[in-house]
Amino acid sequence: MESLKAGIASRGHVVGSFVNTGSPICAEIMARAGFDFLAVDAEHSPVDVPQTFSLIQAIASGNPACAPLVRLPHTGYAEIKRYMDAGAVGVIAPMVNTRAQAEEVVAAVKYPPFGRRGVGYCRANGYGTAIAEGVAADNDATFVCVQAEHVDAVNNLDEIIAVPGVDAVFIGPYDLSASMGLTAQFDHPDVIAAISRIHTTCQAKGIISGIHVVQPDPAAVARYIRDGYGFIACGLDITFLANACSDGMTRIRQGIADAG
Template sequence: MTTRENLKLRIVNHECTIGSWITIGSTVVAEIMAQAGFDWLVIDMEHSAITLDIAQDMIRVIDLCGVPPLVRVGHNQPNIIKRVMDSGAHGVIVPMVNSKTEAQQAVASVKYPPEGFRGVGLARAQKYGQDFEGYRKWNQENSIVIVQVEHIDAVNNLEDILSVSGVDGFIVGPYDLSGSLGVPGQFENPDVQDALEHIQKVSAKKNAISGFHIIQPNIDELESKQMQGYKFLAFSLDIIFLGNHCREKIKSAKLT
């Protein structure tokens, strides 16, 4: 079984996978992260300066390292999603999916007809025109669509969102979710905790793959989220790993 099918199968089987986020537009950073042992990596095109041409180079490097490359697109927009998929992304993470209709649009943007409305192009994903049929079959069966639950509207509509065929799972965006409740960054606020509790209840009811982005690389928090039933876990991001390590080492150096 190739890496291209492996992640989809692990998601379908409700296995826990641990990935991370890349916001620095560098193939070097992408290669370092891809060699670190993560189950998948997300190239963030929402909150970074990464452009499509840079993203395609990063997708290629991650893919060639045997790690599934995903892209967090900047917007639930068919043309954006189509272009990152044509660049070779194995799937997308779509921000601010707050309704069933928006979830349907995200899926349809990834899938070709009749399941979706994605236009046909011949680019890296299709081996530059040499294997469209092979890619079409792979895409319909193995491409990944993860929606982000990061607004109270998404929380309230979560059952409908998770009923959409082709949504493989969801990932909670804790900062934006707390922001939508008027308490940005206050994760222990009762309203935020109530929202998270509701998410867990709906997820269990729908037997859905639930995900969470753990910003600080805290192993205890990672294990806590696993115990709570989260299966698709984003463990920190490149700039946090880099910044924390630099501060830790220079602090140690000044103490010697």
């Protein structure tokens, strides 16, 4: 499987989505749809490590080329390594507001000498059949994305992205705007300026910038790609499902009305 970093380097961007339902069926269907990555959302859903394990298996079943990521519940070392051992090829770490937090995430994702991830028999290394090559490959290929979703992260961004091993910064527009007292006011000049500052700082430092188009919007995805964003999440399984059901019922009701 091509790593996300290699995909971004070759194509300029990757487009993925989030899995919030905890359903392996949804994860497998979404992988088959052709997303470059799917992030199991362990932050904003009741999904735990065993469920994540099954979801990662489902993603691999649907499309082995789809990279399984985990949006972590927090930046603690002990839990991060469990998600990585389950087979995640990278993480999206929430609320990383300081350099120390970024360093903790990298240390948990990377094996020595670059980090302090423990080595044990697990899915990530073929249950012990590919430990040596697995460790070397993982240190090169694993994807570390920190979320800038608080005004403190904006203010400390230069220090955060200077941490070796940080590949990308993912903008969380809802939490970022909320931390500014401007919840969901995405057209507010201060919110626009904060998002622009994150993106331009990343570009200047050679760090991948990412953003979440929460409501699926192909035009918005295309616009962000034109603007130079390399890591884009479009929607979630729950928004795709909700929108499809709503649109379907609207058409059904209209069809009934037209026939009646």
